[in-house]
Amino acid sequence: xxxxxxxxxxxxxxxxxxxxxxxxxxxxxxxxxxxxxxxxxxxxxxxxxxxxxxxxxxxxxxxxxxxxxxxxxxxxxxxxxxxxxxxxxxxxxxxxxxxxxxxxxxxxxx
Amino acid sequence: xxxxxxxxxxxxxxxxxxxxxxxxxxxxxxxxxxxxxxxxxxxxxxxxxxxxxxxxxxxxxxxxxxxxxxxxxxxxxxxxxxxxxxxxxxxxxxxxxxxxxxxxxxxxxxxxxxxxxxxxx
Numbered sequence: 071x072x073x074x075x076x077x078x079x080x081x082x083x084x085x086x087x088x089x090x091x092x093x094x095x096x097x098x099x100x101x102x103x104x105x106x107x108x109x110x111x112x113x114x115x116x117x118x119x120x121x122x123x124x125x126x127x128x129x130x131x132x133x134x135x136x137x138x139x140x141x142x143x144x145x146x147x148x149x150x151x152x153x154x155x156x157x158x159x160x161x162x163x164x165x166x167x168x169x170x171x172x173x174x175x176x177x178x179x180x
Numbered sequence: 181x182x183x184x185x186x187x188x189x190x191x192x193x194x195x196x197x198x199x200x201x202x203x204x205x206x207x208x209x210x211x212x213x214x215x216x217x218x219x220x221x222x223x224x225x226x227x228x229x230x231x232x233x234x235x236x237x238x239x240x241x242x243x244x245x246x247x248x249x250x251x252x253x254x255x256x257x258x259x260x261x262x263x264x265x266x267x268x269x270x271x272x273x274x275x276x277x278x279x280x281x282x283x284x285x286x287x288x289x290x291x292x293x294x295x296x297x298x299x300x301x
Binding site for chain 1: 215217224225226227229238239240241274282283285286287288289290291292293
């Protein structure tokens with residue numbers, strides 16, 4: 071059972087927007103910064119967002135992150151078929167003294 | 181551009197030790213937190229731990245008694261050893277580079293492609 075809770079799945083039509091939530095506690099999301107990763111089928115996870123809302127070089131601005139209290143959110147705008155993947159949040163947990171990942175969310179483009 | 185590549189046996193017998201190596205190319209091992217993450221078949225990601233290039237370590241509490249991560253800066257490689265494996269350790273193992281953001285919070289920014297390890301009875 072993951073320390074961070076994500077919805078199992080979200081879906082939307084091409085061009086629309088989806089939001090993925092990541093809910094935690096004051097010892098993880100409330101304490102640290104959140105990263106977001108996506109994992110295309112059969113591939114390794116790739117960093118999309120770090121420090122709650124920063125994008126690594128090469129990540130389009132269709133992907134944006136935010137944090138409020140003990141929850142973080144990943145928004146994907148202008149949804150494309152290539153965005154179909156599993157998405158994970160991750161952050162440091164000060165109580166566990168370990169890095170923790172969310173349960174993962176499958177994004178489906180209708 | 182830094183790239184990471186995992187290598188090691190794809191099959192390990194139960195009760196034995198799993199050993200994997202990650203080779204760093206296009207960059208240096210200095211200054212980073214060299215990390216391992218695993219993913220059981222059909223499941224989510226599980227952080228295993230890291231070693232800072234200078235030697236300090238941090239391991240998942242659930243694996244701490246069985247895991248060792250080491251870094252060989254001269255060979256630009258780092259390794260994972262997991263002892264007394266069981267079927268529950270069957271997973272894709274990813275090596276990753278850990279970094280600190282502007283507020284000194286850890287995150288992983290570069291990942292290897294992963295290697296599948298199956299524990300057989």
